[in-house]
Every structure is written in C-alpha cells, then in structure tokens.
Amino acid sequence: MxxxxxxxxxxxxxxxxxxxxxxxxxxxxxxxxxxxxxxxxxxxxxxxxxxxxPPLIEAVVLDVLPDGRVLVRSSSGPNLIVNVARHVDLELIKPGRSVALNQRGSTILEVLPQKEDPIVKSMEVIEKPNVTYSDIGGLEEQIRELREVIELPLKKPELFRELGIEPPKGVLLYGPPGTGKTLLAKAVARESNATFIHVVASEFAQKFVGEGARIVREVFEMAKRKAPSIIFIDEIDAIGAKRLDIGTSGEREIQRTLMQLLAELDGFNPLDNVKIIAATNRIDILDPALLRPGRFDRIIEVPLPDFKGRIEIFNIYLKKMKTSEDINLELIAQLTEGFSGADIKNVCTEAGYIAIRSNRNKIMMEDLIEAIEKIKNKKKRMESNLERREKYS
The missing domain is CATH 1.20.5 (Single alpha-helices involved in coiled-coils or other helix-helix interfaces)
Incomplete structure (x- = not known):
C-alpha cells in the first residue's frame, strides 16, 4: 500500500x-x-x-553678433536676429552656413550639413580631361601662352616665388565660335593634372535675388576642395557685359552676380592651386572691371585657323578615320577658308555619312569636297537668317 x-x-x-x-x-x-x-x-x-x-525653417547665417545672437536670412523671406540653443556648437555657426530655426521662438536648433547646390552638382566636372595638346591644330602660340600662365604655376609655383613674380589670376580666351577655346582649357587641365570644372555663365543668372552670387561662391568653394583645379567659364559675356545705371530687376541681379565673381577673383592668391579661364565671342561688350590688372589680365585671341592650321586640323580628324590614299589636304584646306575648327570636324563627319550612304568603307576625296559644299551652304543659310532677323528686329 x-x-x-x-x-x-x-x-x-x-x-x-x-x-x-x-x-x-x-x-x-x-x-x-x-x-x-x-x-x-x-x-x-x-x-x-x-x-x-512643427516643421523647422532653413536659414543662412549672415553674421554673428557680439552678444552671441545671430543674424540670419530665413528661407521664408526676412532677415532675423535669433538666439542659439544651448546644445548647438557655436564653433560651427559661421557666415554662409545653413541652420534650422524653430517656428515659434526663431531659435537656432541645428546646424545643417554643408551641401552643394543642384545646379553646381550638374556642372561638368572632369577629374582628368581626355584632350591633349596634340588634339588641337593651328594654335601653337595660344598653347604656349596657356602653358606659361596656367600649367607652369600649377606645376612649379616655387619658380615664381623664387623670382618674386605673380602669374595672372585669370586668363580670357576670345574669338569666333568653334575655334577651340574649350579644347584649350581641357588640354591645359589634363597636362596640369587639374580637375576641370566647366561652367556656362548663363547658369549663374538666376531669377531669385542673391541666388546667382551664391552659386558663384559655391563653384569657387568646390574648386578649392578639388584643387588643383581649373574653372572654365564659357560665354562669360552672359554675366560680364558692361553695367548700366538703369535696368530691370533681372539686370540688377546679373550685376550682383558679376560683383560676386569680381570679389572671388580678388580673393585668392595667384599661386594657389585654382586657376580661372574664361571664354567669350564678344570681348567688345565685356565690363572693363573684368579686364583690369589682377583679374583677367592675360587676354589671348583664338582666331579662325589659317591655311596651315586648317591642314593640321584636317590631319588630326582624318587620321582617326579610314580614308583613301588620294586625299589632298592642301586642296581641302584651300576650299575651307573661313572655316572654324568645329566646321572642319563637321566636314569630316559629313564626309563619313556620304561614304556610308554610298556603301563604301572608306572616305574618298570627292566625299570631302561634297561635304565642304554642304557645310558652306548651311553656313550661308544661317548667316542669311541672322541678317534677316537683325533687319526686322
């Protein structure tokens, strides 16, 4: 149990x-x-x-006052004098820096990370261009000058310091369209191992007050971060035309942008690792302030190629193509008087299309002659249309 x-x-x-x-x-x-x-x-x-x-308001710091308060320009419009929250690092608050404000007390709650404008990001930035001096024909003198004033100071700044001379801060290339101004700038950037920043000046012209000047400032800051670098400003006459006493609000904004560009040119050392090259087809309308010593004080003409130059340019393009042995470079150079380098490139391309349409695998002399006539007729029509527009405008 x-x-x-x-x-x-x-x-x-x-x-x-x-x-x-x-x-x-x-x-x-x-x-x-x-x-x-x-x-x-x-x-x-x-x-x-x-x-x-509640959402925060973005603002840009304009100045830091002696009492610790900060003058900012808010994205909503007015300039404000605001306080800084205790948890914010005062060392980070500097003019030009973006900050976040609360809506009620307009106090700086956060310092925003530095950013590049989307317009600046979209600009052509090439770490090492693929253009060399051998790709440029008929511009030996221009290449020599650019090497002296851009390449040499970037590669051997100690030579200039030892001699006690300052190279030009900026170089202005002027001449008709298609003569190789952009190619020259890319080639000197490659030979100098410099980053190439290509800006079309019309991108600086913005509709909001102060935006153009801010973009100019950001481009120069980006160039300093990527140094050694070359800023190439194409069509600088878009913002660098002679200033008028009376104008529209848009013209006044362009003048503010030009003043910022002049300030940036004045603000860096000519022996720094940032060089400025500008290009224009209309040097006659540029503001004299751009051309005074200390800014764009080296002016280089890039003219239409002469007979020898046209032979060199044809040789550069045709040696990359499959051609017959009867090509007479001297004859086609004579037939293309008044052509720019870009026109000659178009002739070679058009000759290739003519050969393709004829079911041939090489370019003949008659293809080049036909292409020359076609480009000539096209240029005449364009000039005629331009004259007609000017007559009735």
Missing part, C-alpha cells in the same frame, strides 16, 4: 515539474512578446511625434 502511494506521488511530482517548465517557457515568450510590443509602441510614438511636431 505504501509503495503504491510513493509511486503515485513520484508521478505527480514529474507532472508538476513539467507543468512548471511549461509555465516558465510561456512566461519567457510572453516577456519577449511584451518587449517587442513595447519597442513597436515606442516606434509609433516617435513617428507620431515627428508628424505632429
């Missing part, structure tokens, strides 16, 4: 232990589930706080 009782108690004890283990495992799983639900609840609380919190 007592043995049966002991056996029964032993079986009950085993069942109780199993039940306790099951309950302990259940408690653990419930605790894990509670922890997960608590995390999920905190996540949704944080999301609700984000959705219900």
């Amino acid at each position: 007592s043995g049966d009782f002991e056996a029964l108690r032993g079986s009950n004890s085993d069942e109780d232990e199993q039940l306790v283990k099951l309950l302990e495992e259940k408690i653990k799983s419930l605790q894990i589930e509670i922890e997960n639900l608590r995390k999920e609840l905190n996540y949704y609380k944080a999301e609700m706080e984000k959705m219900l919190s």
Whole structure:
C-alpha cells in the first residue's frame, strides 16, 4: 500500500515539474512578446511625434553678433536676429552656413550639413580631361601662352616665388565660335593634372535675388576642395557685359552676380592651386572691371585657323578615320577658308555619312569636297537668317 502511494506521488511530482517548465517557457515568450510590443509602441510614438511636431525653417547665417545672437536670412523671406540653443556648437555657426530655426521662438536648433547646390552638382566636372595638346591644330602660340600662365604655376609655383613674380589670376580666351577655346582649357587641365570644372555663365543668372552670387561662391568653394583645379567659364559675356545705371530687376541681379565673381577673383592668391579661364565671342561688350590688372589680365585671341592650321586640323580628324590614299589636304584646306575648327570636324563627319550612304568603307576625296559644299551652304543659310532677323528686329 505504501509503495503504491510513493509511486503515485513520484508521478505527480514529474507532472508538476513539467507543468512548471511549461509555465516558465510561456512566461519567457510572453516577456519577449511584451518587449517587442513595447519597442513597436515606442516606434509609433516617435513617428507620431515627428508628424505632429512643427516643421523647422532653413536659414543662412549672415553674421554673428557680439552678444552671441545671430543674424540670419530665413528661407521664408526676412532677415532675423535669433538666439542659439544651448546644445548647438557655436564653433560651427559661421557666415554662409545653413541652420534650422524653430517656428515659434526663431531659435537656432541645428546646424545643417554643408551641401552643394543642384545646379553646381550638374556642372561638368572632369577629374582628368581626355584632350591633349596634340588634339588641337593651328594654335601653337595660344598653347604656349596657356602653358606659361596656367600649367607652369600649377606645376612649379616655387619658380615664381623664387623670382618674386605673380602669374595672372585669370586668363580670357576670345574669338569666333568653334575655334577651340574649350579644347584649350581641357588640354591645359589634363597636362596640369587639374580637375576641370566647366561652367556656362548663363547658369549663374538666376531669377531669385542673391541666388546667382551664391552659386558663384559655391563653384569657387568646390574648386578649392578639388584643387588643383581649373574653372572654365564659357560665354562669360552672359554675366560680364558692361553695367548700366538703369535696368530691370533681372539686370540688377546679373550685376550682383558679376560683383560676386569680381570679389572671388580678388580673393585668392595667384599661386594657389585654382586657376580661372574664361571664354567669350564678344570681348567688345565685356565690363572693363573684368579686364583690369589682377583679374583677367592675360587676354589671348583664338582666331579662325589659317591655311596651315586648317591642314593640321584636317590631319588630326582624318587620321582617326579610314580614308583613301588620294586625299589632298592642301586642296581641302584651300576650299575651307573661313572655316572654324568645329566646321572642319563637321566636314569630316559629313564626309563619313556620304561614304556610308554610298556603301563604301572608306572616305574618298570627292566625299570631302561634297561635304565642304554642304557645310558652306548651311553656313550661308544661317548667316542669311541672322541678317534677316537683325533687319526686322
């Protein structure tokens, strides 16, 4: 009898232990589930706080006042004098820096990370251009001058320091369209191992007050970060035309942009690793302030190629193509008097299309002559249309 009782108690004890283990495992799983639900609840609380919190206002720091307050230009319009929250590092607050303000007290709550304008990001930035001096024909003198005033100071600044001379801060290339101004700038950037930053001056002309000047400032800051670098400003007459006393609000904004460009030119050392090259087809309309010593004080003409230059340019393009042996470079150079380098490139391309249409795998002399006539007629039509527009405008 007592043995049966002991056996029964032993079986009950085993069942109780199993039940306790099951309950302990259940408690653990419930605790894990509670922890997960608590995390999920905190996540949704944080999301609700984000959705219900008022938006911050972006502003640009203009000046830091002696009493610790800051003068800012808010994105909503007016200039404001605001306080700085205690948790914000005052060392980061400098003129030109973007900050975030709260809406009620207009207090700086955060210093925003530095960013590049989308317009600046979209500009052509080439770490190492693929154009060499051998790709340029008929411009030996221009290449020599650029090497002296751009390449040499970037490669050997110690020579200038030893002699005590300062190279030009800026170089202005002028001449008709298509004569190779951009190619010259790219080639000197490659030979100088410099980053090439290509800007069309019309990109500086913005419709909002102060935007053009800010973009100019950001381009120069980017050039300093990527130094050694060359800023190539194409069609500089878009913002560098002679200033007028009376004009529209748009013209006044362009003048503000020009003043910022002049300030940037004045603000760097000619032996720094940033060089400026500008190009224009209309040097006659440029503001004299751009051309005074200390700014664009080296002016280089890039004319239409002469007879020898046209031979060199034809040779550069045709040696990359499959041609017949009867090509007479001197004859086609005579037939293309008044053509620019870009026109000659178009002639070679058009001759290739003529050969393709004739089911030939090489360019013949007659293809080049036909292409020359076609480009000549096209140029005449363009000049005629331009004269007609000027007559009736």
